[in-house]
Amino acid sequence: MFTANGTPLPLSVTDSPLLTQWFARQAPSLLAHWSTELQHQLRENGASVERWHTPTRQLDIFPWIIDEAQWQWLSSGIKQRHRLLAKILADLYGPQQLLAQGIIPVELLFNCPDFLPECHGLLTTPEQWLPLLATDIAPLADGGFCAFADTCKTPAGLGFALEHRLALKQHIPELSQWLPKQQLAGFFRLLQHTVQGNDNSLTAILTHGTRDAAYFEHAYLANYLDVALVQGADLMYSEQRIWLKTLSGLKPVGALLRYLDDQHTDPLELEHAAAGIAGLLQSIRQQQIMCANPPGAALLDSGILLPFMEAAAEFLLDAPLILPSVPAFWAQQSAVLPQVLAAPDTFFMHDLKSGQQGRAQCALLEQSPADYIVRKQLPLLHRPCYNLYTGSVMLTGTLRTFSLYPRNGEPVLLPGAFSRLGEADHIQLPLIAQLNHTELSKDVWVLGKDAMPAESLLQSHYAALTLSREAGLLPSRVANHLFWLGRYNERLNLLTRALRVALPLLSHTLPEQYETPLHCFIDFCLTANGGEPVSQQQSVSAALIQLFSPSHPLSVIALLKNLVYNAQSVREYFSDDAWYLLDKLQATVYQWPAEPDLQQPMAIIRLLDDVVMLQTAFYGMNNETMSRTQALRFMDIGQHLERAWQTSSLLERVFVHTQPDASLMEALLRMADTLMTYRRRYRTALNPVAIIDLLLLDTTTPRSVGYQIARLRRQTAELPDLTTADRQRLPALTEKLANLITELNAQQLITYQQPSAELGAHLQHIQHLLRQLSDELSLCYFTHAHLSRPWSTS
16 A cells, blocks of 8 residues: 555554453452552653643553554655755755755745854754654554754753653553563653763753643653753853853753753744754864754754655655655745635644644635645544543544764664644644643653664663762752742741741731730841831731732742752652642642631641641652752752841841740740740740740751851851852851850840840841842852853953
C-alpha cells in the first residue's frame, strides 16, 4: 500500500495483543489504584510549579507500543529529516543556494521574524546548526504517518518523556517487565556527551526563568543530566567567553542546552531583553561555546519550511522524503489560496508575524496572504486509553520524537517519545503550542533488542578516584534563592504564629481587654510582609480579610507564593520528601475559605496549625537531607536573619509603641513558643525585664534575637573567601551585632516596668545592622558588585 504521495505505508499502529491480554486479567480496582498512583507521582514531581499555574497532566497506564519494524521505518525518516533540516539551516545562514535556486521564496524568508540575519555565518557545519531536534508526528487514520511540525528552539517534552518512563516503571514494575523494550538512558548519555564542554568547562541548561511547567521540565532534565540549571543573569561574557557566576568566582561555560527564545538570547546583538547573555553570539562565532541549539535555528518553529521540504530534499539530499510532511502551503502562492478559501474548514493557518495558530480565516488570508502558512487537516488514528472514571476510551494521539546529531556522526533517535492524546480527530497545533493546557500522555515503548541497554546514567566504576566532600559549584542566583527561601519560610512561620495568637481574641468575652494584643499582632502581620499598620479608618476585620485573601499582595497566600517561587527556582537541591511536604503545604493553604468567618475562627486556627507543622517540617526535612554545604548555609542565614529582624521589630511594637499588660506579654510568649521556657524560669510572674532578657539577649533561646545573631556570626564566617575589603565588612557587621547584644542589660532597658528611652533606639539599630548585613551579602555573593570596575576611556 502507498500513501497519496507514493510513500510506502508503515505497519499499522497496534498495541501488543499480549499486553492487552495482560491488562484484561488485572482487577478493575488494581487498574484504578495504578492510575491514581501515577497521577499522584506526576503531581508531586510538579510541586515545583505553582498550583495556580499547573496544567493538569495525566499519564495513561496503557503504554503506546511501537514495534521494531515500524520504528525502523520511522527512525529512518526522522534521521533523514534531521539531516535535511540541518543542511537547510546551514545553507540559509550560509551560501543560500536554496534562495538562489528559487526553492524557498526570498520574500517569505526575509519577512519571517524568526529568520535572524545577525546569525549569518555563525556556524559552518550542519550538525552545529541542529544538534537537537524535536519532530511532531501523527499516526493517520489510513495507517500512515506524517510529520507536521519541527522545533529546536524549546524542544519541550524531552524531560516529560523521561519522567513518564520512570514513573511507570516505579508504580507498575510488573508491566515494565512484561515486554522487552528499548531503554532511554543510552540516548541521554549520548546527549550528555554531545553537550559536554571542553577543557573541563561547565555544561548548563539555559532556562527562561518563568515559573511554569516548562521550568519544572528544565530542572528535571538538569538534575538527571547532572548539569547546571542557569538563567541569563547567572552568566556573563568576559575575555571572549561565557562565564558562570558562582560563590567561589567565575567558572567557564563550554556548552549550553538552550531553552530560551532566539530573540531573547543576546541583548547585545538581538532584542534588548534582560533574559539573555550579552556576547553569546560572539562566543559561538569564536567556537568558545557549543550551543544546542544556536540562535537562528528557531526558523524551523515558524513552519515556513514545511511547504518546501520535498523540493529541498531533492536538491540537498538527492532523494525523496521517507517520512512525508503534512501538506502545507504559503498562502501567497496564487495556485493555493483559492483552494484554501474554497474549503477553509479543512485547513489550519500559522500567522508568521504573531506566531498565532488556528483554523483558517478567509478574511485574514485575503487581506495579507504573505503572512500565513496553511496546513491541511488530516484525520488521525484513534487509540485505546484508560480513564479512571469511564474505563477504556478511544482517543487520537500525536508523538514528539527527539533526535540528536552528534559531532562527526549520524543522527540518533530517542527510542521513545512524548505523546499527547485528545478528543480532536484532526491534526491541529504543534505540541509546543499545547503543552500549557490540560493533557493526557502515554509512555511510548519501542519494542525490540536495545542497542544501548543501560537503564540509568549511573554506571559501575571501579577505577581509582579522588574522594571528595565538595558539593559542586553553587551559582550566585541559586544562593540568592536559597537565602530568600530561608527568609520567606521564616516569615511565613512568624505570620502564621501571630495569626494563631490573634484570631482567638476576636471572639473573647472581654474584647476590651484583648483589643491591644489583637491590634499589635495584626499590625505585626501587615508590616512584616511590607504593608502598613491598621489605620483608624480600617477595621481589624478588614485587615484580617486582607491577610487571608488569595489576591491581596500582603496575604499569607502571597507570602507562600514567594516561598514557592524561590523553592522551585532551586528544585534540584531538595529531596522528593521535601517536595511532598511543600505540596501538602500548598494544599492546606488552598483549603482556606475565600471569605473566612471571623466570628467562628477555630476552623481557621486548625488550618493555621497545619501550616505551622508542615512549614516547619519542610525546613526540618531540608536540614535532614541537604549536605552541610554553602547551599544549606545560605538558607540557614536567611532564616535566622529574618527571625532576628522580625523578632526585634515585634519587641519594639510590644514594648516601645504599646503599654504591655499581662495578656499582651502572654500572647507574645505564646507566639514565640517560649511560654513553657519562661514559666520554668519565672513561674507565673510576667515581668517585662525577664521577657526582654529571654527574647532579646539570651543566646541559648532559639527564638531570641541574641541566638540568631550568634548563629549569623558563625555561619557568615564560613562563607567563601572574597576580596580583603569584602571579607572585612561582613565580619564587622556581625561583630557589631554580637557586641551590641553583649553590652545590653535587660535591667537598664526596662526601668520601673517601663521601657527606657534607649530600648527603641537599640532595637532600631539592630534592625538597621541586619538590613546592612542583608545588603552586604547580596552585593558580595549574589550580584558580584565587588567585581565591577569603572569605565575607562584609556
